[in-house]
Amino acid sequence: MWRFVTDFHHPVHLHLNHFQVLSRNGGPPGPFDAGxxxxxxxxxxxxxxLAVRFTDHVGTFMLHCHNLEHEDMAMMGDFVTV
Known part of the structure; x- marks a missing residue:
């Protein structure tokens, strides 16, 4: 389970795995969060x-913001599963 908090608008994209939104602001998911x-x-x-499982790949994953300015500024993160 992951928790993302922000003070700016960020459409956060996770590579290789899909996830489900469990809650938004401590309440139920919003109308566009289903699926x-x-x-x-x-x-x-x-x-x-979010609930996400990392079962098909062991190694490095990436996540980043889909704001064009943030992508251009290399605002990306990576993490490793074992």
Whole structure:
């Protein structure tokens, strides 16, 4: 389970795995949160909790913001599963 919190608008994209939105701001998911996702839209002062499984690949994954300015500024993160 992951929790993302932001103070700026970030459409967060996770590579290779889909996830489900469990909650938004401590309440139920929003109307556009249903189903499997690879991107979640976070507005300023929002928090979302996601459920994601990493079962098909062991190694490095990437996540990044889909705001064009942030992609151009290499605002990406990577993490390793074992």
């Amino acid at each position: 499997w996702k690879d991107t979640v839209d976070l507005r300023p002062a929002e928090a979302v909790e």
